[in-house]
Amino acid sequence: MRTKEGNKEKDILEAAIKEFAVSGYHKSKISKIAEIAGIATGSVYMYYKSKEEILHKIFNDIWENLYNELKKLTENPTIPPTEKIDSMIDLILDEFTQNPELALVIVNEQNNFQNKSLPNFTQYYEKFLDLATDVIKEGIENKTFSENIDLFVFRYYILGATRNILSHWAINPKQFQLNKIRQGIKYFTKNGIIEHK
Amino acid sequence: MRTKEGNKEKDILEAAIKEFAVSGYHKSKISKIAEIAGIATGSVYMYYKSKEEILHKIFNDIWENLYNELKKLTENPTIPPTEKIDSMIDLILDEFTQNPELALVIVNEQNNFQNKSLPNFTQYYEKFLDLATDVIKEGIENKTFSENIDLFVFRYYILGATRNILSHWAINPKQFQLNKIRQGIKYFTKNGIIEHK
DNA sequence: ATGATATTTGAATCATTATTCATTATTAGA
């Protein structure tokens, strides 16, 4: 009996991230992804049912991971909410910045699929947002955060902001200093633009 | 000599916005757009060179308009920067919320095209951001805004945030109160999440 | 009313690509 050599499932996923980042999901060809992965076109279908399943796996992996990390963090009652928010931003930045191509895929493709595909296409993403929202609630009860915060706005504001910045950074990672971006996002999220004396 | 009846160029554009919003650019068919516009498939090509040109026109129109509006606003030296920021947010919200389908198209498709297409695919978008950045500079010199603000981060933070919120609102406009969103965005932008005493 | 000119039509073309599948290669166990 022949056995699978290497880790083609992973090779395909990494090749797909590269190709999706450069060409966008719809313009990416399975044959090109196979070529990058160093296998035959047909072999892709040994590991994934369809092109869309590959994309789904990419989303799922990253948000499942981020959700689990955030869960560990938020469950710790000794960390104050402000610090949790900082750590949450670090989590996202660490995850994406170690792989700019992945950042591009998430930013460019996710919206299109979370609306139009299966309902659970981005279930971990939503769970991640639920946890983040809980942190804000905790901070409001705490009086650390302003009670003026609208939870719906918050939920999509910070992540939309962060993702958009990352997408511009990812196009040309060397052009911008990541640390300044990191500080900038944290500062903005906490203080906004106004000078508070 | 036969003359053009009605305003098919506009009909096509509006039909395309509807179809792109529902199906996404890549899954939208020219034949369906023509059907919505009430014309024959081939007639689309009397008015637009290609499917991509239609999308380009959608982006260009909206950002050209927003750029011109923002220009009027920012050129007025009597308005303080804080108020300019509020008005800028109003501009964007007004433009997008009177047409949720347009909001969806912009949010879902723009990223993919500003990276991969002709360099001037979104020239007015960039000019719009330049003006917004000038307002921040003015406010920093003014001491109204904090000098900790990183201009690159700002440039993409606020707009990314706003666009992301709008995209979620646009999926189901009736579910959320627009005014709360408006207030929420303004509050966040200026104050962040922390309670400033 | 007629011709000239431009618009409109929609079926046919043509290219593109995701997916399939018959074939070949490989290896574990007997």
Add this chain to the structure above:
DNA sequence: TCTAATAATGAATAATGATTCAAATATCAT
């Protein structure tokens, strides 16, 4: 060494849909 089972291949299939174009239609000027 041989067999059975699965992995891997890549050319063929089949569907899709953007774009073209020859024919039909409408309007204006004369």
